[in-house]
Amino acid sequence: MTFKQLRRALRLRRETNSRSGRLPTPYCFVILLIVASTTVPVQGQLFGLGGGETIEHARILTGDGRVIEKGGISIRGDRIGDVGADVKAGILGKSFDATGKTVTPGFIDVYSGLGIISGGGAANALSKAADGWDAYAADVFQDALRNGVTTVYVAPRGPVGVLGTSAIFSLGRPESGRAGSAIKEDVALHVNLGSGQSALARINTFNNLRRQLREALEYRKSLEDYKADLEEYEKKIKERAEKKAKEEAEKAKSGGEKKEADPKPPDKKDEKPAEPKPDAPKPEGPRPGPRPGPPRPSPGGADGATGASEDTAGEAPSDDPADLFRSLMSGDEAMFADAPPAPGAAGDAKKEEEIKKPAEPKPDRGKEVLLKALDRKLPVRIEAHRSEDILNALELAQEFNLDLILEGATEAYLVADEIAKAKAPVVLGPAQRPELRADNEFRRHVATSAARLSKVGVRWAVGSGGGVQESRFVLANAQLTAGALEESGASPLELVTTRAARLLGLEGAGRVARGARADLVIWSGDPHDPSSVVERVYAGGKVVYEVKADK
Amino acid sequence: MRLDDRRMRRQGRRMLRTSRGGSRIVAACLTAGVSCIAAHGADRVTIAAGGVVLPDGSIGGASTVVVEGGRFREISAAASAPAADGVVNHSGAVLCPGLIDARSALGVASLGRHVERSVAIAPELSLREAIDVRHRDFASALRTGVTAALIVPAGNNVVGGAAQAVRIGAGGEAEWLREDGPLVMTLGQSVLEFDREPTSRIGAVTLLESALSQGKRGEGPARMRAAARGQLDVLMMCEAAEDLAAAARLLGGAPIKARLAYTPTDVEAESAWMSSFEGPVVLDTMTFATTPRVLRTAGLLAAGGKEVVFAGALPYAPADSLRISAALAVRYGLDASAARRAITINPAKVAGVAERVGSIEKGKDADFVVFSGDPLRLESRVLEVYVKGVKVYDAALQTE
Missing domain, CATH: 2.30.40.10 (Urease, subunit C, domain 1)
Known part of the structure; x- marks a missing residue:
C-alpha cells in the first residue's frame, strides 16, 4: 500500500513538474508543498530509500565524546545518511539490529607500517608510500579490521633524510584481488633525522637536509630566471620580426603591384597562410619563378610536382638559410614555424647580433616535491627522537617556513615549551616502548610525555610507530597513552578517531555524524574492554568484516 | 663551510646540554615516586x-x-x-x-653476563649471587604494579641453576621470597656452543638425560638429585616443538615436578606434550607486534583446560608488558578471568610462592x-x- 502511495506521489510530482495540467492547480500545489516540505532524509527514512543499510538500536560512541545510548545510523552510499535516537530503517529499508551492541567510528592509525612492503633501500623525495603498499595483503587487513582499524596513514620507509610522501589507505576485503585502496595520496613529506645514529652522523643528516632544501630554492630561482629570460628572448624575436615586417611593407610599397599579381602556389597542402611572400625561400613545393640561392640538382620545376617536393624537403636543411637559422635556435621548431617573418628575416640574421635562446634548467621532480613542502602545500613530518634533533627540526621549520609535524618525538617532554612556541603538532610513537632498559634513542621514553605536551598546549596524537603488525592495536596504544594523562585530557577512542582524522586532514572521517564517511565498527560491548569483540565493520559503507565469516 | 662548522659546534654544545639536563629530569622522575614513600607505621x-x-x-x-x-x-x-x-x-x-613476572631478569640485566658459559650442566649455580637487590629496575617495575618476580638465568645452559623468586619491597629493594629454586633447565638453540658440549640438539638431550638419571640414582649435585626425585621443582624452558617433545619425554610424569615455559606455534599438535607438564604454561611476552597466530595460543590452551602465565621479561620488555600481554590475549580469545590469573596467581604457582602471594585471600x-x-x-x-x-x-x- 505504501509503495503504491509512493509511486502515486512520485507520479504526481512528475506530472506537476511537467505541468501536464491534468490536476486542478490548488491540488497540485498542496501535493507539491507536502512533498517539498519533507526533506530528502525524512523521505528516505519514511520509506527506507537510499539503498543503504540502517543500524538500529545501537549504543553509539560518536567519536567526539558524545554517546547516544540507543539510536540508529543510516548508510547512504559511502556516507552516513543520518544519526540519532530516532533514526530507523523504514518500511522498505534494510536494517541491522544492534541491540546491546556498541558502534564506533572506524579507528585511524596516524602513523602505520601496515601493508608496507619492507626492505626499501635508498629513498628520496619522489618515493611514495602508495607505490610500496601491498594492497593485496588481505589477511593482514582482516586482522586489523578485527580490531576495529579501518584507515591507516602509511609513511614511506627508508633509512634517514628525505623519505618521500605518505598516503592514507582504507582497509577492506578482497575485491578482484585488492583488499585496500588509497583514499589520499601525497599527504605529507616524510623526513627522518636519524635519532638512532651517532652524533656526527645526525649532524650530517641534518646538514644534508638543509642543503637539499636550499638547493630546491635555488632550483626555483633558476626556473624563474629562465622564465624571465625566455620572455625577454621572445620579446626580442618579436621586435625584430616586427621591424622586418615593417621594412618589408615599406619595400612592398615602393616595389609596386608585383606582389598582388603573384599567382597563388598550386599546392596549398604544406603552405602556411601567413607566409605568402613571393621572395621567401620556400623549401616545400615547386614554385614558379626564379629561386634564390645556389641552383639545385632537383628535377623540380613545374613538371615533377610531388617528387620534387619530397626531394627538396629532404635536402633543405643543408643549404636553406631559413632552416639553418631554425637549427641554430635549438629545437622549438613549432614556434618558428609559426613565426611569420622567420624565413624572410633569415637572410639578414647573420648580419645582426645573434639572439641567444636561454637554456632551460633540467627539470627535477624531486626538487619540485620539496618546493611543494617549502610552499606549505605539503606538510613535513620529521621523525626525531632526541631532544636536540627535535630542536633541529623546529629550527629547520622556522628557517624554511615549513608546515611541520613532529614524528615519534620520544623526548618531546624535555623540549615541550619550544614545541609549543613553534605550534608544531606531535605524533607520538607507541606507548609500548622499552622504558625499563633501553640504550637507544628511546631510552628516555616516559609514559607521561603526552601529559606534559597537553599542559603546554601542544596538539598531539598517537601512532603505532610504523611496524607492520602494530596497527591492529591503535586503541590499546591510545589506552596506554591516555592512562598516563593525569587529568585525562583525551579519551582513548577520541584519540584514534576524531583527533586522528583532524591531524590527517581527513574531514568527514573518524566520527559518526551525518555526511561523514561510513567507516563504522559494531562491537559486542565497549571497545575499551578487551573482552569486546568486533562483530561487523563497514568501510566506505560496505561490510568488510563479519565475525561470523571469521574462522 | 665556516658557517657549518660553527653550527656543528653549537649543536654539539646543545647536545651535551640537553642530554645532561635530560638525564637529570629522568633520574628525578625515576626516584621521586618511590623515594617519597612514607613507611606507614600503622599496623x-x-x-x-x-x-x-x-x-x-x-x-x-x-x-x-x-x-x-x-x-x-x-x-x-x-x-x-x-x-x-x-x-x-x-x-x-x-x-x-x-603482578608477578614469572620470567624476569630484573636486577641482573646490568651486570653483564650472568650465566656460566663453560659448562652446560650447572645445577649448583644460584642466580641470587648475581642479583643487585637495589637495582633501580626494581623500583621501575614496582611503579607499574609488579611486586614479585621469578628471576631466571638466561637459557645458555642445559641446566642453568636455581632461579630466584623475589618480592620488591619499600624503596624498590628486592628481598628473597623463597630459599631455593626452582631449578631452571633449557633445551633449544641457545644452549648450543661450538667450543663445549653440547654442540647439537641431540647432544643437549643426551646430556640432560644422563644428568637426570644420575640424579635419580642419587649421584651428582644435590639440586639435580632433588629435582630428579621431585623434591625441587623444575622450570623447563623449551624453544621449539622438538625441544618440547624431548623435554616431555625426559621430565614428564612423577616424580619430577616440572613446569614449562614455551611459545607454542601449533597448539593442537603440541598440547599432548604440554600436558606432560604440571601447572600453568609460561608463554612469552605478547606485544603489539606479536602475530595473530601466537596471540591466539593462550585462548586455545585455556580452552583445552591448561592454565597460562605471561612472562613479563622485565626489564627487557616494555613497562606494563604483563598487562599488555594479558589484554592482547583477551582480544584474541582468552577469558578475562584467566588472563588476570595469568599475571597474578599463576606466575606465583610457577615461582612456587603461591601460598604466600598472588591473590587477595x-x-x-x-x-x-x-x-x-x-x-x-x-x-x-x-x-x-x-x-x-x-x-x-x-x-x-x-x-x-
Whole structure:
C-alpha cells in the first residue's frame, strides 16, 4: 500500500513538474508543498530509500565524546545518511539490529607500517608510500579490521633524510584481488633525522637536509630566471620580426603591384597562410619563378610536382638559410614555424647580433616535491627522537617556513615549551616502548610525555610507530597513552578517531555524524574492554568484516 | 663551510646540554615516586574499593579489605565502607594482587653476563649471587604494579641453576621470597656452543638425560638429585616443538615436578606434550607486534583446560608488558578471568610462592595494587602499591 502511495506521489510530482495540467492547480500545489516540505532524509527514512543499510538500536560512541545510548545510523552510499535516537530503517529499508551492541567510528592509525612492503633501500623525495603498499595483503587487513582499524596513514620507509610522501589507505576485503585502496595520496613529506645514529652522523643528516632544501630554492630561482629570460628572448624575436615586417611593407610599397599579381602556389597542402611572400625561400613545393640561392640538382620545376617536393624537403636543411637559422635556435621548431617573418628575416640574421635562446634548467621532480613542502602545500613530518634533533627540526621549520609535524618525538617532554612556541603538532610513537632498559634513542621514553605536551598546549596524537603488525592495536596504544594523562585530557577512542582524522586532514572521517564517511565498527560491548569483540565493520559503507565469516 | 662548522659546534654544545639536563629530569622522575614513600607505621589498614580481583581472576563488586600485620585479615563484600578513621577509600578503583613476572631478569640485566658459559650442566649455580637487590629496575617495575618476580638465568645452559623468586619491597629493594629454586633447565638453540658440549640438539638431550638419571640414582649435585626425585621443582624452558617433545619425554610424569615455559606455534599438535607438564604454561611476552597466530595460543590452551602465565621479561620488555600481554590475549580469545590469573596467581604457582602471594585471600601477604580500573583495560593507572600491607608507591606523590 505504501509503495503504491509512493509511486502515486512520485507520479504526481512528475506530472506537476511537467505541468501536464491534468490536476486542478490548488491540488497540485498542496501535493507539491507536502512533498517539498519533507526533506530528502525524512523521505528516505519514511520509506527506507537510499539503498543503504540502517543500524538500529545501537549504543553509539560518536567519536567526539558524545554517546547516544540507543539510536540508529543510516548508510547512504559511502556516507552516513543520518544519526540519532530516532533514526530507523523504514518500511522498505534494510536494517541491522544492534541491540546491546556498541558502534564506533572506524579507528585511524596516524602513523602505520601496515601493508608496507619492507626492505626499501635508498629513498628520496619522489618515493611514495602508495607505490610500496601491498594492497593485496588481505589477511593482514582482516586482522586489523578485527580490531576495529579501518584507515591507516602509511609513511614511506627508508633509512634517514628525505623519505618521500605518505598516503592514507582504507582497509577492506578482497575485491578482484585488492583488499585496500588509497583514499589520499601525497599527504605529507616524510623526513627522518636519524635519532638512532651517532652524533656526527645526525649532524650530517641534518646538514644534508638543509642543503637539499636550499638547493630546491635555488632550483626555483633558476626556473624563474629562465622564465624571465625566455620572455625577454621572445620579446626580442618579436621586435625584430616586427621591424622586418615593417621594412618589408615599406619595400612592398615602393616595389609596386608585383606582389598582388603573384599567382597563388598550386599546392596549398604544406603552405602556411601567413607566409605568402613571393621572395621567401620556400623549401616545400615547386614554385614558379626564379629561386634564390645556389641552383639545385632537383628535377623540380613545374613538371615533377610531388617528387620534387619530397626531394627538396629532404635536402633543405643543408643549404636553406631559413632552416639553418631554425637549427641554430635549438629545437622549438613549432614556434618558428609559426613565426611569420622567420624565413624572410633569415637572410639578414647573420648580419645582426645573434639572439641567444636561454637554456632551460633540467627539470627535477624531486626538487619540485620539496618546493611543494617549502610552499606549505605539503606538510613535513620529521621523525626525531632526541631532544636536540627535535630542536633541529623546529629550527629547520622556522628557517624554511615549513608546515611541520613532529614524528615519534620520544623526548618531546624535555623540549615541550619550544614545541609549543613553534605550534608544531606531535605524533607520538607507541606507548609500548622499552622504558625499563633501553640504550637507544628511546631510552628516555616516559609514559607521561603526552601529559606534559597537553599542559603546554601542544596538539598531539598517537601512532603505532610504523611496524607492520602494530596497527591492529591503535586503541590499546591510545589506552596506554591516555592512562598516563593525569587529568585525562583525551579519551582513548577520541584519540584514534576524531583527533586522528583532524591531524590527517581527513574531514568527514573518524566520527559518526551525518555526511561523514561510513567507516563504522559494531562491537559486542565497549571497545575499551578487551573482552569486546568486533562483530561487523563497514568501510566506505560496505561490510568488510563479519565475525561470523571469521574462522 | 665556516658557517657549518660553527653550527656543528653549537649543536654539539646543545647536545651535551640537553642530554645532561635530560638525564637529570629522568633520574628525578625515576626516584621521586618511590623515594617519597612514607613507611606507614600503622599496623592495620582498611581499604574500601570499587572492585577486587578475586582468586579466580574475576572482579568482585565493591569490597572492603582489612590488612593487619602485613597480611590480608578480612575481605568482605561491603557495598559501602564504614566511614571511619584509617579507612582508605578508593571507590572507583580495583584492588588487584601484585603482578608477578614469572620470567624476569630484573636486577641482573646490568651486570653483564650472568650465566656460566663453560659448562652446560650447572645445577649448583644460584642466580641470587648475581642479583643487585637495589637495582633501580626494581623500583621501575614496582611503579607499574609488579611486586614479585621469578628471576631466571638466561637459557645458555642445559641446566642453568636455581632461579630466584623475589618480592620488591619499600624503596624498590628486592628481598628473597623463597630459599631455593626452582631449578631452571633449557633445551633449544641457545644452549648450543661450538667450543663445549653440547654442540647439537641431540647432544643437549643426551646430556640432560644422563644428568637426570644420575640424579635419580642419587649421584651428582644435590639440586639435580632433588629435582630428579621431585623434591625441587623444575622450570623447563623449551624453544621449539622438538625441544618440547624431548623435554616431555625426559621430565614428564612423577616424580619430577616440572613446569614449562614455551611459545607454542601449533597448539593442537603440541598440547599432548604440554600436558606432560604440571601447572600453568609460561608463554612469552605478547606485544603489539606479536602475530595473530601466537596471540591466539593462550585462548586455545585455556580452552583445552591448561592454565597460562605471561612472562613479563622485565626489564627487557616494555613497562606494563604483563598487562599488555594479558589484554592482547583477551582480544584474541582468552577469558578475562584467566588472563588476570595469568599475571597474578599463576606466575606465583610457577615461582612456587603461591601460598604466600598472588591473590587477595585471607592469610596471604598483603601485596596488592590499587588500579584506577580493571587492570586489563590499558587506560587503567596504578594509583597505589602496597607490599606487606605498607604503601610503597603512591602515584599522587609522584612529581613530574
